[in-house]
Amino acid sequence: xxxxxxxxPNGESFISLKNVRKVYxxxxxxxxxxxxxxxEVAAGELVSIVGPSGCGKSTLLKVLAGLxxxxxxxxxxxxxxxxxxxxxDIGMVFQQPLLLKWRxxxxxxxxxxxxxxxPRKASRERANDLLQMVGxxxxxxxxxxxxxxxxxxxxxxxxxxxxxxxxxLMDEPFGALDALTRERMNLELLRIWVESKKTILFVTHGIQxxxxxxxxxxxxxxxxxxxxxxxxxxxPETRNLxxxxxxxxxxxxxxxxxxxxxx
Amino acid sequence: xxxAAWRKITIAVTVHLAFxxxxxxxxxVGDVPEYILPTPWxxxxxxxxxxxxxxxxxxxxxxxxxxxxxxxxxxxVTFAVLFTWSRRLDEALMPLLITLNMIPKVAMAPLFIVWLxxxxxxxxxxxxxxxxxxxxxNTARGLREVEPELLDLVRSLKGNRWQIFTKIQLxxxxxxIFSGMKVATVLAVAGAIVGEFIQSDRGxxxxxxxxxxxxxxxxxVMALLLVxxxxxxxxxxxxxxxxAFVVKDARVE
Ligand SMILES: Nc1ncnc2c1ncn2[C@@H]1O[C@H](COP(=O)(O)OP(=O)(O)O)[C@@H](O)[C@H]1O
Ligand SMILES: [Mg+2]
Numbered sequence: 001x002x003x004x005x006x007x008x009p010n011g012e013s014f015i016s017l018k019n020v021r022k023v024y025x026x027x028x029x030x031x032x033x034x035x036x037x038x039x040e041v042a043a044g045e046l047v048s049i050v051g052p053s054g055c056g057k058s059t060l061l062k063v064l065a066g067l068x069x070x071x072x073x074x075x076x077x078x079x080x081x082x083x084x085x086x087x088x089d090i091g092m093v094f095q096q097p098l099l100l101k102w103r104x105x106x107x108x109x110x111x112x113x114x115x116x117x118x119p120r121k122a123s124r125e126r127a128n129d130l131l132q133m134v135g136x137x138x139x140x141x142x143x144x145x146x147x148x149x150x151x152x153x154x155x156x157x158x159x160x161x162x163x164x165x166x167x168x169l170m171d172e173p174f175g176a177l178d179a180l181t182r183e184r185m186n187l188e189l190l191r192i193w194v195e196s197k198k199t200i201l202f203v204t205h206g207i208q209x210x211x212x213x214x215x216x217x218x219x220x221x222x223x224x225x226x227x228x229x230x231x232x233x234x235x236p237e238t239r240n241l242x243x244x245x246x247x248x249x250x251x252x253x254x255x256x257x258x259x260x261x262x263x
Numbered sequence: 264x265x266x267a268a269w270r271k272i273t274i275a276v277t278v279h280l281a282f283x284x285x286x287x288x289x290x291x292v293g294d295v296p297e298y299i300l301p302t303p304w305x306x307x308x309x310x311x312x313x314x315x316x317x318x319x320x321x322x323x324x325x326x327x328x329x330x331x332x333x334x335x336x337x338x339x340v341t342f343a344v345l346f347t348w349s350r351r352l353d354e355a356l357m358p359l360l361i362t363l364n365m366i367p368k369v370a371m372a373p374l375f376i377v378w379l380x381x382x383x384x385x386x387x388x389x390x391x392x393x394x395x396x397x398x399x400x401n402t403a404r405g406l407r408e409v410e411p412e413l414l415d416l417v418r419s420l421k422g423n424r425w426q427i428f429t430k431i432q433l434x435x436x437x438x439x440i441f442s443g444m445k446v447a448t449v450l451a452v453a454g455a456i457v458g459e460f461i462q463s464d465r466g467x468x469x470x471x472x473x474x475x476x477x478x479x480x481x482x483x484v485m486a487l488l489l490v491x492x493x494x495x496x497x498x499x500x501x502x503x504x505x506x507a508f509v510v511k512d513a514r515v516e
Contacts, residue, residue, distance in 0.1 A: 062415065065415065065419040066419065067415055067418055067419060086421070087420060087421040088420075090419045090420070092415065092416050092419055094412045094416075096410070096412070098410055098412055098413045098416065100430075100431065100434070100435070101435075101510055101512050101513040102434050102435075102437070102509065102510045102513050111416075111430065112416075112420050114426075114430065115417060115420045115422040115426055115430070116420055143510055143511075143512060144512070145510075145511070145512035163420070
């Protein structure tokens with residue numbers, strides 16, 4: 001498996017968040033969705049984010065996606081060697097596949113390419129390749145309703161990759177799947193991550209899942225919403241199901257349970 | 264076509280034929296006088312009566328139904344689109360439109376005659392006013408019903424409003440547009456006929472009033488069948504369009 005290029009040659013991380021704060025404002029009141037979060041993510045890293053509902057995980061992803069401005073601190077994505085284009089370098093996957101019912105799977109995968117105005121023919125070929133990669137070869141012409149939930153989510157992952165973004169933001173992408181499908185998707189995601197060499201931020205409610213997938217786990221707590229700890233996960237580089245019985249796996253999960261007051 | 268589809272069609276046709284048969288038998292067995300209810304055959308034979316001018320009446324009603332209906336679809340969808348594009352317009356006009364919708368459209372007919380004078384155009388407008396609202400409301404609802412996260416996805420790619428509209432909102436609203444259109448088919452036929460009852464010199468509704476005076480029930484029944492036929496043709500056309508443009512899973516039942 002590919003070694004993590006933890007920092008770019010001149011020592012810059014790919015994502016750098018310093019004391020990021022986010023406040024939602026309505027006409028009458030303010031709500032502090034994120035009090036403070038600071039993390040550094042290297043290019044090509046898969047970082048898990050765990051925390052209770054409402055602790056600002058989705059908000060953090062939206063700030064990174066440029067959908068909301070932040071209200072304090074510093075957000076930097078990309079480095080001198082690895083520039084980041086906010087329009088082209090974000091891929092998003094949500095809990096629901098959100099495929100367009102009226103489009104065939106390939107056309108669904110092509111949506112970001114259309115929005116960005118990428119060359120049609122090359123994109124189509126890339127879509128075919130990506131569908132192969134996520135295990136949906138042969139389903140290019142199917143409609144979403146003909147696919148199971150897990151397959152639809154694979155298509156959503158292919159869609160997030162079509163424009164070859166540098167950063168993939170995943171918001172509880174397997175949260176709606178049954179336990180077995182979820183396990184399988186975890187392994188698939190690892191394979192896709194290795195193949196595609198993307199930087200991935202992966203929000204989840206599953207503590208085991210977070211440790212299993214991430215090279216770091218950002219543990220967030222609610223009230224006030226902030227980063228509790230940014231844990232580096234030292235587990236075998238090649239993640240497979242054996243990792244789950246590794247003795248360190250248990251200690252990492254216990255530590256996170258403790259941080260979340262779940263003992 | 265699949266075996267299941269054929270089965271459905273066979274059952275539907277059989278039930279329709281059975282209905283006609285029961286009608287026929289009931290009239291004969293019950294010895295029902297012709298002026299109360301003619302047999303289906305007797306009603307059908309009135310088509311051979313040249314004085315009845317069927318083609319002229321059929322054409323008039325068809326024009327009113329289709330004219331008013333198509334107008335309502337175009338204007339209804341256009342208004343709904345404008346409302347989703349301009350929130351101000353929506354806030355300003357929607358309450359007024361809901362109030363206007365409360366006016367019984369049939370009660371407007373005498374005024375329409377004053378404004379638009381006697382003729383087919385008045386019945387087209389009556390049909391239009393009845394069909395307009397369900398199409399407008401359904402379309403507006405369909406255009407509004409977009410997953411917020413899908414919008415996030417498009418916005419993260421710096422997609423513009425036009426792209427959101429053409430790639431997500433409008434195709435997403437299509438099943439709702441058809442849903443409104445289906446509701447409006449029944450209203451369209453009713454609107455045209457009521458219009459003819461109130462003012463006209465032709466059309467199947469007007470013809471029914473005239474033949475009623477002479478108690479030609481067979482012709483009245485035939486006119487009713489033809490009106491129904493126009494409704495079925497309209498509904499069939501809408502269903503065919505829906506099949507062509509809306510993916511099975513996305514259809515609103
Ligand atoms: N657009 C918004 N306007 C106001 N408050 C919001 C908005 N989005 C989220 N919030 C609030 O911010 C908090 C964090 O939300 P979110 O980031 O979705 O949490 P998480 O994804 O961790 O469950 C919640 O209390 C939520 O109600
Ligand atoms: Mg969330």
